[in-house]
Ligand SMILES: Nc1ncnc2c1ncn2[C@@H]1O[C@H](COP(=O)(O)OP(=O)(O)O)[C@@H](O)[C@H]1O
């Protein structure tokens with residue numbers, strides 16, 4: 257069994273939709289928090305809102321203090337939302353004095369098809385049975401990853417989807433969130449979305465904070481590039497000297513998300529068989545060229561979408 261995994265209370269059925277579960281704090285989650293380079297204000301705001309929500313919900317009734325304990329992180333794919341949400345869960349557990357916090361990650365894509373009301377039943381079970389059973393054992397943080405799949409905006413739905421089924425699944429998710437925030441006041445919900453316009457408005461209106469996670473700015477890109485070079489230099493010491501051309505890399509990478517940026521620096525090492533075999537031979541021009549190419553590709557994908 258993986259370190260950090262835990263068995264939920266007796267009687268909890270393992271659902272396919274739970275893609276990951278951990279007992280926090282955990283070092284991998286601490287590493288996730290550090291890996292995401294974003295302005296410290298964003299990180300602070302996320303931690304502060306989480307702690308405030310938990311505290312207010314312990315002290316006041318929902319009617320007095322309508323805090324749902326829901327934080328939404330929205331932004332383009334590859335901007336670190338899922339990783340940041342996992343890291344945030346760890347920060348919250350640390351701030352609670354290292355008391356054991358359960359973390360479960362839900363993959364809404366696995367919640368069954370909306371045909372025959374299957375996803376409605378599964379969503380209901382998730383919120384009314386599975387999550388409450390976890391929450392009965394102590395503070396629980398639930399990550400609803402790519403929530404647009406769970407709570408699709410009914411006003412924008414494509415005609416191919418069966419509107420009634422999607423309605424039902426979205427209603428079940430909203431009812432579930434309402435139930436959780438009233439009855440299980442030691443749970444926090446973090447939701448991520450790549451496409452906020454596709455998320456049901458009623459869900460967004462329940463969020464205590466919607467954080468827009470954009471493409472990394474120059475400062476963040478610099479930190480990401482430095483991080484990758486530092487890791488590579490541990491194996492190939494001459495990589496360290498590539499740092500001297502940092503300004504050129506930061507300039508050439510404008511428009512890349514964090515995932516593509518990390519990949520592009522690594523891909524630069526595949527510029528030739530020589531560099532692939534020995535990264536000590538990698539040259540700054542090769543990095544700049546690869547970054548420019550990646551920006552061009554990203555722009556083309558954006559246009560085609
Ligand atoms: N701001 C960032 N700083 C550092 N790395 C990033 C950043 N954004 C993305 N990454 C890299 O991309 C990977 C994928 O990020 P992920 O959390 O899956 O993004 P998203 O959920 O927004 O699609 C991360 O593990 C990390 O390596």
Ligand SMILES: [Mg+2]
Pocket residue numbers: 337338339401402448
């Ligand atoms: Mg993600």
